[in-house]
Amino acid sequence: MRTTHGYITDNFGGICEVPDLKYFINNCSFNLAFEVLNHIFGGNLTKPPQSVPLTGQFITIEQPAMMNPESINITDLKETTNIFSYWANWLKTSTNTSKFPGSIEISSFNGSSFDKEGYVYYPTNCTKVKKCPIHVALHGCLQGKWRIGDVFAKKTGYLEVAELNDIIILFPQIIATRTDPSNKEGCWDWWGYTSSNYANKLGPEMAGVKKMIDSLRTINTALHSHK
Secondary structure, eight states: OOOOSSEEESSSSEETTSOOTTTOEEEOSOOHHHHHHHHHTTSOOOOOOSOOOOOSEEEEEEHHHHHOGGGSOGGGGTOSSOHHHHHHHHHHHSOSEEEOSOOOOGGGOOOTTBOSEEEEEEOHHHHHTOOOOEEEOOOOTTOSHHHHTTHHHHHSSHHHHHHHHTOEEEEOOBOOBSSSSOBTTOOOOSSSSSOTTTTSTTSHHHHHHHHHHHHHHHHHHHHTTTO
């Protein structure tokens, strides 16, 4: 395949052989999101046709809150149990595109290069019928929310595969920073700008994503605890 530096899709982006400097997404008539997920999940996923109704919920999340749910004031949310049950109940009644309630003061959050907001997609069945697995999709340099909004999340093909195959997709977001740390293109840490532990589970970004996964798993349990 004669492609260039970018994420490959079968229906969106620049010409396959030419760098797409706007989104770094290239239409190469190849569904990379499906191939990646199909490999990870054992090779039996349903491949999306050209058009898939996205009837699930595309949610904006506050990443500091998802990483530090214990810091959310539940009283302010008028909830008497816990934040995960609150979020689960909210998912069952919210519209298909919205924002998770609850936040913490960003000044109290050591976020490395994390953006304040990220995204998660809940397929239709995952809030109503079944407990679904979670996949984390990381954007590339210059592909974060700070620069291209939700284009990476919505246009790379992940949502269609997720909807057809009941997979929750987390899209954590990194922001560009000039100093402390220096990450001018908003990349995930693959060279050590956050710490010498950047490539292991002690690294700030590794640990932050793991905390968000843990929150989603606990919401999953709360969603289906009474079934």
